[in-house]
Amino acid sequence: MGKIILDGNVVAQEIRDGLKTRIEVLKNIGIIPCLATILVGDNPASETYVKMKGNACKRLGINSIRVHLPEETSTSELVETIIELNIDNSVHGILLQHPVPTHIDERAAFEAIDIRKDVDGVTSSGYGQTALGFGEYPSCTPAAIMKILEYYKILIDGKHAVVVGRSPILGKPVSALLLNANATVTTCHSKTSNLSEILKQADIVVAAVGKPEFIKGSWLKQGSIVLDAGYNKGNVGDVDYNSCYEVAGAITPVPGGVGPVTIATLMKHTVESAEKFYV
Amino acid sequence: MGKIILDGNVVAQEIRDGLKTRIEVLKNIGIIPCLATILVGDNPASETYVKMKGNACKRLGINSIRVHLPEETSTSELVETIIELNIDNSVHGILLQHPVPTHIDERAAFEAIDIRKDVDGVTSSGYGQTALGFGEYPSCTPAAIMKILEYYKILIDGKHAVVVGRSPILGKPVSALLLNANATVTTCHSKTSNLSEILKQADIVVAAVGKPEFIKGSWLKQGSIVLDAGYNKGNVGDVDYNSCYEVAGAITPVPGGVGPVTIATLMKHTVESAEKFYV
Secondary structure, eight states: OOOEEOOHHHHHHHHHHHHHHHHHHHHHTTOOOEEEEEEESOOHHHHHHHHHHHHHHHHHTOEEEEEEEOTTOOHHHHHHHHHHHHHOTTOOEEEEOSOOOTTSOHHHHHHHSOGGGOTTOOSHHHHHHHHTTOOSSOOHHHHHHHHHHHHTTOOOTTOEEEEEOOOTTTHHHHHHHHHHTTOEEEEEOTTOSOHHHHHTTOSEEEEOSOSTTOBOGGGSOTTOEEEEOOOBTTTBOSBOHHHHHHHOSEEOOSSSSHHHHHHHHHHHHHHHHHHHHHO | OOOEEOOHHHHHHHHHHHHHHHHHHHHHTTOOOEEEEEEESOOHHHHHHHHHHHHHHHHHTOEEEEEEEOTTOOHHHHHHHHHHHHHOTTOOEEEEOSOOOTTSOHHHHHHHSOGGGOTTOOSHHHHHHHHTTOOSSOOHHHHHHHHHHHHTTOOOTTOEEEEEOOOTTTHHHHHHHHHHTTOEEEEEOTTOSOHHHHHTTOSEEEEOSOSTTOBOGGGSOTTOEEEEOOOBTTTBOSBOHHHHHHHOSEEOOSSSSHHHHHHHHHHHHHHHHHHHHHO
């Protein structure tokens, strides 16, 4: 195949289009899907992300509740807030924006989310179900990456996928999803000693490392499929786009690649949760 | 280093020695740790495994309850049995012997086990916690493999580990544990197209494929560490021992390798569960 730009906006549009009727059906029985977002502190990037998610809800006619807690919020106060949202029947999805301030036990907060409302797959139960192949809501970015591969009909079965990064909501779950889709999966990280050597073998590369323009084209195999889950200051991903573009067979741009599909996936999970709660 | 036979019996003995005092302490306050095993049907290999686990309990002075259900047991009957053991305060660990007859939904049965008694890490929650790095009871065979590596002071950090197999209680959790120990981890399986090429790069090989003598010495890198989690008819593992022995730097025998450490780990988890329930 020729070189393909994996345009996330068209994939996101397809997801949104598929949701419209489902949202109408819910509204006809008096239910409006609702996503609650929780932001702790004043990280400007996090504020932007939360705003984008709220806007995405608005555009689709989904309700959103925005909870903004001060920087000095304690773990137990945050958990309290989550429990209130758990028992609020009007809320179908809960998203705690990562990262929270360092004095908070983020894991304890994630674990407090009711699995039925864990639309971003952050709980260990949600992760476990995803990894064992029956999860309802895999983390949105990993799910978005799989959706892009599906949309562009990129074969995964039997391919060697290399994931760079091992975070609980990105590297680990995307490794699990690729494995369940019959890829041979190598998960690399900061302790990997021969990253470029391993990447040279990859048919599919997922960059989820959190370092701007980290992955270079010279490390890749000619024709490989490159999915950039990074989003760093200066609107750049974890992939050095220009050099990787030259070598890749297909590549997601930043912005306009994985990001919009992630947000559309969050909307989809919220609608699915509303359907499960009430239909 | 010279060639090392990774003797599981000495590792298992160390685990058991470490448990003796803990069991005494529990007995002094009137608590006897208790493992319940559930066997469904009459698979002779499974009967042997269950008997070995019961014998291991006896040798350590741990109670064991053996539940043997007929082949025709339904999923809901099996789940009922598990729920009874969940609420039985004298039981600290529940082990459902895999595999169950094919008409049973094994996953549903596993999921019914109370996570506090899931001493073999078979629930998706247990798996998720293990993979995210805070699991109490990882599956016993993966935990045994990690223990053998630790006992023999084999460096994992920065090494390339290749796991052959992706089952929920073996290939997936051992991949997760190795990743958390800072290995670069490749998980291979039946759809992997170039297994020998990937194994040739492995510093650490875990064979968890369920095929007798499947992995050949010619596929391995000189000096690699070989852990054979297989146990097949004729007392052979998943590794072709003679040819792998020639190439490996260290290798687990079958029998006497991973097996005894797995059973000792099950004892350890049962004692830990008893401690958590009552101390």
